[in-house]
Amino acid sequence: MGPALDAVIEIFTWIGFGAGAFLAGVALVAYLFDGTWVPVRAVVESTDHGKVVRWFDEAGGVNEAPLNHEQLAAVGDASMYDIFARRGWNNRMRLTQRSPLVRALALLAAGLIGLGTIALILSGVLLFARG
Incomplete structure (x- = not known):
């Protein structure tokens, strides 16, 4: 179970940080195009x-x-x-100053980055727990 769990945690780390960073960039572009x-x-x-x-x-x-x-x-x-x-x-x-689309993209990006962070911390904990 050890190597399989490590692989799943690694995948969650990469997906969390990669997709989160990509969506954060998309949210920034959407925010800039939204205007004032x-x-x-x-x-x-x-x-x-x-x-x-x-x-x-x-x-x-x-x-x-x-x-x-x-x-x-x-x-x-x-x-x-x-x-x-x-x-x-x-x-x-x-009726709102900020776009609901930008807010949704930013929250999704933050959630994915949070997933990546939790997976990274869990990976470090398991690394030291097995050592």
């Missing part, structure tokens, strides 16, 4: 096509974006709501 999102106060209005939010951007222009089903549930019956608008783009908004 600034907080704005938006007015929620009902139109013939559903609820929309309208806000002023940094240049003084008026922007408008429709609310999807999940955003409608979060906004509820509020007449004004704090949103995040993409700097340099028109009519782009979301």
